[in-house]
Amino acid sequence: MHTGPAVRHDGAGEFPAPLPPHPGPMATTPAASPPPARRLLWTVLMVLIPVLFFVLLEGGLRLVGYGDDYPLFIPAPDAPAYRYQNPEVARRYFVRQQNVPNSLYDFFLAEKDTNTLRIVVQGGSSAAGYPYYRGGSFSRMLEQRLLQTFPGRNVEVVNTAMAAVNSFTLLDLADEIIAIEPDAVLIYAGHNEYYGVLGVGSAESLGTVRAVVNLYLRLQHLRLVQGLRALLAAAAGTLAGDERPRPGHTLMERMVREQSIPYGSPLYERGLRQFQGNLRDLLARYRDAGIPVYIGTVASNERDHPPFISGLAEGTPADRWEALMQDARRAAAAGDTARALARYDEAIALDSLAAEAFYRKAQVLDAAGRYAEARAAYRAAIDRDQLRFRAPEAINAIIRAEAARAGAVVVETQAALAAASPGGIIGHNLMLEHLHPNVDGYFLIADAFYEALRAESAFGVWPAPVPADLARQEVLLTAVDSLMGVYRIRQLMNNWPFQPPGVTRRDTLRPTTPVEQLAVALLRDQRSWGETITLLRQYYEQQGDYRRALQAALALVQEYPFAAAPYLDAGNVLVKAGRYDEALSYFLAAHDREPLPAAQRMIGSILLRRGERAAAIGWLERSLQGDPDHPQTLYNLAGAYALEGRFAEARRTVIRLLERHPDHADARRLLGSLPPEADGEGNRE
Known part of the structure; x- marks a missing residue:
């Protein structure tokens, strides 16, 4: 049997030459130590190689589009x-x-x-x-x-x-x-x-x-x-x-x-x-x-939500604990507060970790009007609720x-x-x-x-x-958002832990009012929140309920502070409600965000109503630049010119209005009220 050192075959049919005899102690030559600079370089390379590997791997993952950054x-x-x-x-x-x-x-x-x-x-x-x-x-x-x-x-x-x-x-x-x-x-x-x-x-x-x-x-x-x-x-x-x-x-x-x-x-x-x-x-x-x-x-x-999971501590005699709890419940039902509390205290002494005993004791104290003690017991029950959502x-x-x-x-x-x-x-x-x-x-x-x-x-x-x-x-909580809250809570409580594990109560929503229809459509992602609240505002306006219409409009203002349209809509609701001074601030805010002709028209109209005719004319003229054929703008501007004694401009403006809207009865009356054209030569222009 071969008992010497194993020899590896090199795959070419030959074996390596035998090792030379081991030199004696006197022939030992110490290996030359590499210079310090080389050792440092070697150490740095050993550190950098894995770092470089991970850097290249990170770069490769980013290059192929793996992962993402999620800034706040x-x-x-x-x-x-x-x-x-x-x-x-x-x-x-x-x-x-x-x-x-x-x-x-x-x-x-x-x-x-x-x-x-x-x-x-x-x-x-x-x-x-x-x-x-x-x-x-x-x-x-x-x-x-x-x-x-x-x-x-x-x-x-x-x-x-x-x-x-x-x-x-x-x-x-x-x-x-x-x-x-x-x-x-x-x-x-x-x-x-x-x-x-x-x-x-x-x-x-x-x-x-x-x-x-x-x-x-x-x-x-x-x-x-x-x-x-x-x-x-x-x-x-x-x-x-x-x-x-x-x-x-x-x-x-x-x-x-x-x-x-x-x-x-x-x-x-x-x-x-x-x-x-x-x-x-x-x-x-x-x-x-x-x-x-x-x-x-x-x-x-x-007060009104018992512990999700009570549980007994290991080693608690369950039969004894349950007997005490049953006796306490019977005493409470019979109106024997003292006995009920005594039995609950015994159950708590038997197992101070069982949440249910604290909760039932709290209910008895609550019914007896001993509110401070009841509050402490209710909170102790929450502390011991083993399902830790609270x-x-x-x-x-x-x-x-x-x-x-x-x-x-x-x-x-x-x-x-x-x-x-x-x-x-x-x-x-x-x-x-x-x-x-x-x-x-x-x-x-x-x-x-x-x-x-x-x-x-x-x-x-x-x-x-x-x-x-x-x-x-x-508070700007619309009826739709309130209903959405009801629906979401209903969905939540139809599932665990409010229902037993594996049990889900199905809830088929059957809307019966226009507002409920809007809320259910939103819940089912059939339209966006912004579209839904706009429809809600329009519905309330049609009903003449300007208070709720304004609430919906202001909810959109709060959601989209950079957008002009919600401010414009809020201003229009306030105009319908006869709240002109408040409306003006919303029209001005809309104009600050975007120079909409509609906002300019309403600003001019409110200023005209307030008797600020010169300022009103400036806003109405600006509105016409963006919307040159709007009948209300033309009519209000013609009226403002007339009130300022600028009859030639008033005549030209009202004629322009009638050319585009020949059935505009108010424009015809305004034209008839203006001085004859020959008398307009001395008007102020």
């Missing part, structure tokens, strides 16, 4: 002087969702001027105004009120909030928000910390190490990073089996990975640390940029502590909603389901931020503060 703000398509939030920016975070959430389309000047007051809003779906959006959001309510408070100022409230995002997104967007130079940042966030994208319990997660997630977000513009995450997401979908993203009917359902996150568990604590760390960094970034921050405490439905009270404690640390202003929005609720307990009076406010709830949030800004003398002197009751009357 992009130029407005039809208004180059304006910018707005990129509808695709959420694709930075949502990799496994085909349809991603977006925000309100709040347009703002690309170049901020000294007359502009700019506020940016951050948060999740509540901050975005779900389910109404637009005029139903607290940001639009606040903007409408600030516009009246600061007449003559250009007020911009730019809402960057999106559904299903949490503190990771807020922190990631901060630098781009700082770049647009806001005068203040308003934050209403905290409910999405567990299931929002990248959260510790989310289906769109990168793990529980905050530093790793934030590093990824800083590198996500690289195509290599985008490709790597896409591969990981695909692999997760393949390998996770029943853990893969669920094809739920709502984003709320699709975002949940960990349905059970018990109170005080490691995952629960990680979520709190994630929020605290990100919020601390976020507030520090704004503080260093010199931007004031106003951060609201978050509120949810305490923020625990620890989130508000973190908000207060981190705001104090950074010098931010805490806006007690939770307390504002509680103060407006029976017994100081928030319920369906202000909430639509588990945490999204109704219109009154959103107005209270807007009012809380308004008063906080005012108390801090933000933006200097407040020349014309608007009372809350007047501001509430002027």
Whole structure:
């Protein structure tokens, strides 16, 4: 048997020569060491080669068009002087969702001027105004009120909030928000910390190490990073089996990975640390940029929404606990409050993590009028709800502590909603389901931020503060947007977690009124929001309901501040309502945006009505330059000339009108009222 060293065949039928005998110790010659410069060069090359490889790979991916950049703000398509939030920016975070959430389309000047007051809003779906959006959001309510408070100022409230995002997104967007130079940042966030994208319990997660997630977000513009995450997401979908993203009917359902996150568990604590760390960094970034921050405490439905998932702690004797709960329910039904509370307390002592016992105890205390105790028990139930769609009270404690640390202003929005609720307990009076406010709830949030800004003398002197009751009357939520809110909530609550897993209630909408028909068509994407609200305005005008027609017109003004047409439409509604002085301001605003002949005509007509004939003539003449045959412009101009004693010009203008519109009876009467042509030789021209 061959026992020597193995010899490799070189493939050519020959073997290498045998090794020379090993020299003895005295014959050893040390290898020559390369010069230091060569060693340095070699080290640099070893470092640069992989770097160069990745640089070339990144460049190649960009060259073939792989991946994309999703800046927060992009130029407005039809208004180059304006910018707005990129509808695709959420694709930075949502990799496994085909349809991603977006925000309100709040347009703002690309170049901020000294007359502009700019506020940016951050948060999740509540901050975005779900389910109404637009005029139903607290940001639009606040903007409408600030516009009246600061007449003559250009007020911009730019809402960057999106559904299903949490503190990771807020922190990631901060630098781009700082770049647009806001005068203040308003934050209403905290409910999405567990299931929002990248959260510790989310289906769109990168793990529980905050530093790793934030590093990824800083590198996500690289195509290599985008490709790597896409591969990981695909692999997760393949390998996770029943853990893969669920094809739920709502984003709320699709975002949940960990349905059970018990109170005080490691995952629960990680979520709190994630929020605290990100919020601390976020507030520090704004503080260093010199931007004031106003951060609201978050509120949810305490009274009228039981815990989604209660659950018992491991080791709890379930039979004993259930017996106590049944006895407590029987006592409560019999009106024996003392016995019911005693049994609920025993159940809580047996298992202090079961949310249901706290909630049922709160209901008994509530019915007994012991509201402070009831509120504490309701909030304890929310804390222990294992399906963490509602923020625990620890989130508000973190908000207060981190705001104090950074010098931010805490806006007690939770307390504002509680103060407006029976017994100081928030319920369906202000909430639509588990945490999204109704219109009154959103107005209270807007009012809380308004008063906080005012108390801090933000933006200097407040020349014309608007009372809350007047501001509430002027909220620009149209009937269509209100119905859209109803439909969206109905769709949400027809699915999990409001229904059992796998159960979906079908809802066939059957519109019975013209307004409902408009709303359903919008819900089904049969026409755009702008087209829908224009049709709504026209419908109200036909009905003679000028108050609602004006609301619809002003909603379009708020949506498209750069466009002339909405201002023109609002002015026309005000004219029909006999509010000429207000109409004039809208026609002038329309003309500032685009010199439309229609705006010039209406400005001239109102000035003529006010007796400002010389100014009126100038506007009417300008209108004719763009629309030379408009009968009303010709008639009003002829009348203005006549009133000024310029009879020859009046005659020429009215004859021109009759040549184009021979049946114009008023023009014939005007012509007949003018002095004979021979008498016009001395008129002033």
